Amino acid sequence: MLEVLTGFIEEELADRRYFLAMSRQAPVWARQRLRDIAGDEGGHARRLMAVYYLITGECYRPAISNERICIGRWCPALRERYHAEACNGLNYARSADGTTDPCLARLFNELSADEYRHADELMAMLERAIQG
Numbered sequence: 001m002l003e004v005l006t007g008f009i010e011e012e013l014a015d016r017r018y019f020l021a022m023s024r025q026a027p028v029w030a031r032q033r034l035r036d037i038a039g040d041e042g043g044h045a046r047r048l049m050a051v052y053y054l055i056t057g058e059c060y061r062p063a064i065s066n067e068r069i070c071i072g073r074w075c076p077a078l079r080e081r082y083h084a085e086a087c088n089g090l091n092y093a094r095s096a097d098g099t100t101d102p103c104l105a106r107l108f109n110e111l112s113a114d115e116y117r118h119a120d121e122l123m124a125m126l127e128r129a130i131q132g
Contacts, residue, residue, distance in 0.1 A: 001104075004095055005052055006060065008111075011088065012045035013062050021069040022077060030125050037118050044111055051107065075129050082122040089115035 019038035023031045045062070052060040071077045092112035096105040 001099065002055065005048060009045050009048045009052065009060060009062060012041045012048065015084065016041040016045065017065065018069055022071050025071045026074065033121060037121065040114060040118065044114065047107065051104065075126060078122050078126040078129065082119050082126065085115050085119040085122060089119060
């Protein structure tokens with residue numbers, strides 16, 4: 001389970017970086033919401049790192065990424081992020097079902113719901129962008 005946990009931490013941190021980059025290149029109307037989603041992703045990573053500490057008694061040291069993130073065109077970027085968030089929601093739900101620890105299952109279910117909510121928000125942004 002530690003490998004799953006560390007994978008989730010790294011994924012959340014990568015998503016945070018991506019949403020911050022998106023917020024700098026997004027239309028004005030979407031920037032704050034993308035920063036809010038980035039904040040949510042950072043919060044997810046912190047919660048998961050706290051769980052890692054509870055399990056191991058050691059602080060998790062995330063990998064440092066200096067990778068430059070290129071967003072490209074707005075609608076394809078929203079489409080990509082929508083799919084990533086929906087997949088994250090599914091992965092958390094599967095992990096919740098696969099653990100015997102009720103506290104961990106509850107956390108994974110909460111994170112799953114958040115990821116699906118993010119996917120819904122990205123869909124709404126895409127709808128607005130397509131309407132022009």
